[in-house]
Amino acid sequence: MLNDRERKTxxxxxxxxxQxxxxxxxxxxxxxxELGRPGLVTVLGLVLLVVVVLFLLLAGAVGGALVLxxxxxxxxxxxRGRSRPASGGRPPESGPGDGPG
Structure with a gap:
């Protein structure tokens, strides 16, 4: 976390x-x-994952389906956590209980 002086800097x-x-x-x-939107490869990967999981379930490999x-x-x-842009480019405000002490 940034302290007030670092945040101002x-x-x-x-x-x-x-400027x-x-x-x-x-x-x-x-x-x-652009980074916040899922790309074609991501969507295709998700669809493939769902198809393989369903295939494993139908084949009776419940453990493999759960792991996958x-x-x-x-x-x-x-x-998704890494691709989301920060809100307005500003670091999140610290709340009570944040930081040392």
Missing amino acids: LHDLEQQLV DDPGFQRRFETRAR AAAGGWAWWMM
Whole structure:
């Protein structure tokens, strides 16, 4: 977590970058939005995963289907968590109980 001084320094740096190159922010926001959408390969991978899990269930391999479904769910969760852009490019506010002490 960033402390208040670091947060202010980061905010000042972001403002300076936007003033120096207004197109920078637009390019960055466009890229962040693109990363937030699942691509064709991701959707096809998910469909393939569902088909294989269903096939394993029909074949009676319940354990294999559960393991594959869990691994696919974990991979999907990790990918979605990393691809989401931060809210407005700002770090989350710290709440009570955050930090040392």
